[in-house]
Structures are given as structure tokens and as C-alpha cells.
Amino acid sequence: MAIIKIKKLEKIYNPKRIPVKALNGIDLSFEEGEFTALVAPSGAGKTTFLNMLGGLDEPTNGTIEINGVRIDNLSASEKTKFRLRNIGFVFQAYNLIPVLTAAENIEFIMELQGVSKKERAKRSMELLEAVGIPDKANIRPMQLSGGQQQRVAVARALASKPKFVLADEPTANLDSKSTENLLDIMLQLNKKENITFIFATHDARVVKKARRVITFEDGKVIKDENFE
């Protein structure tokens, strides 16, 4: 049964001046526990789609229903709460908070959820171990390599025990070895915790591991392949 239902999704930038149609009538649905790659050339609408799905941006038309909740109808603060409880983000540029250490970055989202300090510390260490960098707990992002930062970003995305992880080009700045390691970690978490992963990527290595690949072009879905 689909837990994400998207109908006739449209996003038009600058509607009053020079309209740019980033998404053009997307109809998609996702099952729980999917490991899906959205593939497209740059500017085809992948990031816009993920932003809509995560409630970071509002669609011009269409509906997005996640777990029975119409997130396109939620207010800004309701979306924030929804994200906090349901969605983990992995950004292309890592977007770690520079003034916090790796462990603090992971704990931050749990602090917002009201998790106790002891529990936060325990879980952040578990996640750092899961992504293979337990020794970097007290290091600030600036002192970590790109791969290490992305691992922290993945750990942070999982810290809130989300139902979905939306990852925008998570391997774009990583070398082959780091990419392999990161994908293995995410696949393990996907299988073990049944977390739904949706990637926007052009990285063939990610596509190879995905069980479903959706191809975008000019804001439309042109191919939807399932490899299970």
C-alpha cells in the first residue's frame, strides 16, 4: 500500500513574470521501505520534487499525501513539526551546523524532539558507529573531510527515527570508496529499519543500488522502473 501519493504536482517559478515550469503534472506513489533513485539531468526538477515532498517548498498545483496527511495544506509551523517527526534530509552540500560538533549535529534534531540528554548521547554514538566514524564525535564539520561530513549528515537524517529519508545528490562530492561505504550503510538501514529512501541523483553508482529508478525530464516523469 502506497504511503506517499502525489497527484498532478506542478511547480511554476516566477508565475507572474517569466514563468518557469519546474514540475509539470507529476503523478507518483511510493511504498514503505522503498530504495528509490530519481534520475535526471540538472535542472529537470529532481531537487524541486524533493523539496515539495519534504514540505520545504509549496506546490503551485497538485496534492502531496504522506501517511494520510495532505502536507501541501499544512501551515509553515505544521510542516516544521511534520518534518521533525517524519522526514530526514541529506543535502548535497551536507549542510551541517558549523558551530556544533559531529555528535551535537546529530543530537540537535533529537533535542528538538525533546529526547533526554542521555538518550541523545547514546543514539548519536550509535549512529556515528553505524556510519563508521565514532572517533569523530567531538570534531566540528570544518575539520572533517567531505565523505565524513556526508556520513554525519546521513547520521543526522536518521537520528530522528524518520519514516522517510530524502537525499539530494548525497554522493556528489564523494570519492568511489566513500560512495560505496555510504550506500552500503543506507541499504543496511533501509533493510533493518524499513526506512524509505528517495534519492535525487545522477550518480550511476547510486542508481545501480536502487530498487526503483524514476527518470525525470523537463519536470515530467518519463520512466518509472522497478528492479525488485
Added chain:
Amino acid sequence: MFDNIQEIFSTLKQNKLRAIMTGFSVAWGIFMLILLLGSGNGLQNGMENNFKGSSKNALWIWSRRTQVAYDGLKAGRRIQFNNQDVTALDRKFSDDFDDITGRYSIGGEASFTYDNEYGTFRVEGVNPTFKKISIMNHTDGRFINDLDIQEYRKVVVISDPVEKALFKDSTSIGHYVKINKVPFLVVGTYEDLENKERKKAYIPLSTSQRVFNGNNKLSEIAIATNALTVEENKKIEENVRLLLAERHKVSPDDKQALGVWNTLEHFKQSQGIFAGIRIFIWVIGVMTIIAGIVGVSNIMIILVKERTKEIGVRKAIGATPLSVIRLVLSESIFITAFSGFFGLVAGMGLLSIVSMALEQAGSQVERAFWNPSADLGVALWALAILIIAGLIAGYVPARKASAIRPIEALHDD
């Protein structure tokens, strides 16, 4: 809480110089406020010191030369008070007076000798009631009493510095000192509240007039009135002036012939002036703090601008606008409270040092400027102002930060 402070430190460490300069502006504001308030207190304490040695509603009257010809007498005539003036005043205005006494000053300074020690000090003849008008602190023995007056006793009450000069560290009570070669028994010592270093001695008025050729002459008349207001005291002053003018054939319009120091009037005037100074000091101090607040606010706006992306990320992963406001406000309050506390401590510290230095410097400075302290109440006020200042300084930037849209912030590279 501890985590938050660590995070704030971490943020501030990113731009140490800016954080230091911002903190300095607040610290300077509080430092100046404390210094100004302390200085105001110092001036006021100095002023109050000048009134400490006298009853607050006293009239001190001395005679001078007439400026106006009157009743067939030429101008320029020297007026001389006498014991009958005091009796006449007391008889006529006893309802208005708490105490009245004459005072006879031996011309210039008298020579004092004890054993091999020698010194020249002022000597005044007074009645027992004098100590109620000119307030003094008895350190040993007693003051002049009625028997001393009646029996023309040769007794003397000396100030602590006189005792120190003649007797060094031993006690003077019960010993004879020679004043202009006449032996006087020391019966008491006192501390001059107006000027602790003043070297002076009091002997019975009757004795002073008899031994030092005073006849019944008085140098000054001191009156403690029962007036409660400046107006009442002025009225009594005027009545006293008119009676004395009549007794000495002085024109009622000749204001120069009689000198009058109305302590209540001057005390109230000084209080009025210091109330004005205090308001002025608060205005200047608060203005300086406002300048600091504006500085902190500007810096916080810049910080928010620089951290737009970070704040956007925080909001993207679930931080509520309220938590963002709390983040910015806590930083702002931290900067103002932390640096303001330094300013507060520095200001209080400097005032303590100045106060100690003044105490050591002694009498001359003491009279104009004394104990320039800002009390605990002021310090607590200043701390409250700091926290409010931090809130005000952080409010605009915090609102700006909370309004950041995550999607726009994430695009802000």
C-alpha cells in the same frame, strides 16, 4: 543550558574580534554608568559631609561691618555680638529654638604645650548646648558642662588630631595642657565629623571670655531651630536678623552687616542640585548603554545574515521559529550580560580603589568628594538593564532569523 553556552561561545569564537568589540561597547556603557553614578554619590557624600558637623536646621550668625549709615551712625562700623544678644534672642524666640549658644574664638591660633610637645591650634569658647548644634563624635571623656561654665573651670575638650599631636599614643584625659601658657585640664576628646583632620579645642565660654580677654564678647551665635521647612527656617532667620539689627542699630536693609549660614536652606539647595545631577547622570548613562545596545543589535543582524543558511538548515530539519528566536536572543543576552558584567565589576572595582585612595588622602579631598560608591541596588538595576538590553538588542535580529524560509536559505550559497 551548558550546551547552549558552549554553542554561543562556539559561535562567538568564529569572529573573535567582532565579539570582543561588541562586548566592549556594552561593557563600556555599564562601566561609564557605574562610574557616573559612583561619582555622583561621591559628590553628594562630599556635600553631606559638609553638613555632617552641623544640625540640619541650624543658623550660624556672625557679625561684620555695616554697609549702610543708620540712625545717625556711619557705615563701616564693626558690629560685635555679646552674651546679652544670646539672652535676648532666647527670651524672644524660645518657641522657635531647640538650642542656642554663643561662641567665642580666641584670635588666630593658640599655642598648646604638653611636656616637650608643642603645637598651635584653634580654640573656641562654647556652652554645653554647642554639641547639639555642631554635631561631634565623642571619642573619650566628656564635653563642656554647666558646672564648667558656672565655675569658670579651666577644662578643655580636644579633637583627636590635637591629642595625637601632643600626647602621641597615650591618653590625654586627666592631663594638663598649657594654652597660651594657661594650664587647662583635658576632660574629653572628639572626632570632627566634618573634617577628621581638623585640629581644634573647645573650652567653656565663660572661661574663654575671662581668661582670654573676651569680656562678654561673642564671635558667633549658633542656633538650632525647630523649623521643619526651608520657609520656616528662613522666617526664623529673618526674625533673628531683625532683632540683632535693632539691638546693634543696623539698618534692616543692611544685609551685609550680619552674616547668616542657614544650613537647612543650603542643605535643601544642595539636595536639589544633586537630584538634578543624578537625573543627568542616569540620562547620560542610559544613552551610553543604548549606544551599546544599538551596536549589539547591529552585530546580531549581521550575524543572522551570515548565518542565514545555518538557520535555514535548522528550520529545514525541524527547528521551530520560537527555537530560532530563542537561539538569537540567548546569544544577544549572553553578549550583553557577560560583557556588561565585566563593565560592572570594573566600574565597581575602580570606585572601590578611588574610595580607598580618598580615605588615605585625608581631609582636603574628603570635603568635596567622598566615598564614590555605587550600591548593590544600583548594581542589580544595572544587571536588570543588561538583560533587558540584551532582549531589546536581539529582538529585531531574532525576528528576522525566525522569518527565514528554509528553502530560500538553502539556496543561499
